[in-house]
Amino acid sequence: MRIDIITVAPELLESPFNHSIIQRAKDKGLAEIHLHNLRDYGLGNYRQIDDYQFGGGAGMVLMIEPIANCIEDLLKERDYDEIIYMTPDAQTLNQSISNTLSLKENILILTGHYKGVDQRIRDKYVTLEISIGDYVLTGGELAAAVVCDSIVRLIPGVLGDETSALTDSFQDNLLSPPVYTRPADYKGMKVPDVLLSGNFPKIEEWRSEKAYERTQKIRPDLLDE
Known part of the structure; x- marks a missing residue:
C-alpha cells in the first residue's frame, strides 16, 4: 500500500509514522507513506495557500489552486483508489471503513486546516470524506494519522499474529x-x-x-x- 498525504504541517506526522506498527509495516516493505507540503505549491513570493471567505465570515480557507496543482502532479504519477478528505463534517470512521481501505493499493489523503478547503476541491477530486469524531481539531493531520494507523495494521503481515485484528x-x-x-x-x-x-x-x-x-x-x- 502507498499512502500520500497533502498537509500544511508535515512535521506533525513525522513522529506517528516513524514508530510502532506503521514503522514495522514500512520496514517490511508493506506500506509507504509520503508527505507533501502544501506550502511548496503556495502562490507568489509568500507561498500563499489560504484566503478570506467569499461572503464574509471568520476564519481562512485553503485556496483551490495550490491543492489542485499538488493533486494534479500526484495524479500524473499514479491513479488513486481513493482520494480522502479529512473533515469533521463527514461520515465517522468505523471499522468497516478501515477494513475496506486496507484492501486498497494507492490512497491520497488531503488534510484540512483553518475553516477547511475550497468546496470545489471536494466536488472535483475527493472520492471519500472521513471524520474521526464529532469535534474539531486545528487541522486534519492527527485525524489522518488515525486513519493510517487503523488501516495499515490490517495489511497482512504487519501484525505478528494476523488473527489479532480479527478479534478487535x-x-x-x-x-x-x-x-x-x-x-x-x-x-x-x-x-x-x-x-x-x-x-x-x-x-x-x-x-x-x-x-x-x-x-x-x-x-x-x-x-x-
Whole structure:
C-alpha cells in the first residue's frame, strides 16, 4: 500500500509514522507513506495557500489552486483508489471503513486546516470524506494519522499474529471482552476460572457472552446495527 498525504504541517506526522506498527509495516516493505507540503505549491513570493471567505465570515480557507496543482502532479504519477478528505463534517470512521481501505493499493489523503478547503476541491477530486469524531481539531493531520494507523495494521503481515485484528472491538459490531494475563491471582483479584480451564469451546463461549454484555452496557447502538 502507498499512502500520500497533502498537509500544511508535515512535521506533525513525522513522529506517528516513524514508530510502532506503521514503522514495522514500512520496514517490511508493506506500506509507504509520503508527505507533501502544501506550502511548496503556495502562490507568489509568500507561498500563499489560504484566503478570506467569499461572503464574509471568520476564519481562512485553503485556496483551490495550490491543492489542485499538488493533486494534479500526484495524479500524473499514479491513479488513486481513493482520494480522502479529512473533515469533521463527514461520515465517522468505523471499522468497516478501515477494513475496506486496507484492501486498497494507492490512497491520497488531503488534510484540512483553518475553516477547511475550497468546496470545489471536494466536488472535483475527493472520492471519500472521513471524520474521526464529532469535534474539531486545528487541522486534519492527527485525524489522518488515525486513519493510517487503523488501516495499515490490517495489511497482512504487519501484525505478528494476523488473527489479532480479527478479534478487535467493532469487527463484528461488538466490543472486545475483558482480557487477563499473569499473575492469575493478584492481591485476591483472580482471573476467571474458565480462562484457566483449557476448555477452549467454553472459553470462546465466555468471551462471546462478555463481549455482548459489555457492548449492551457501553455501546448498545452497535447491537442495533
